[in-house]
Amino acid sequence: MRIYCAPMEGLTGYVYRKAHHQLFGGIDKYYMPFVVTHPTGKYKSKELRELSPENNEGVPA
Secondary structure: OOOEEOOOOOOOOHHHHHHHHHHOOOOOEEOOOOOOOOOOOOOOHHHHHHHOHHHHOOOOO
16 A cells, blocks of 8 residues: 655645654655746745755655
8 A cells, every 4th residue: 555645734844744754754655735836937935945856855755
């Protein structure tokens, strides 16, 4: 059986995903929050941090 972890707004950001993966493991895939495309083409810094490969290194996302 595969186990997936989906985000909960404001609770399961990249810090949670990385800590959970390092401490407990057992999750086959972590999903990242949905990011809305802005008309200006720019993203909020929070959104960029969530998607940054450096912040999700080693986490199967």
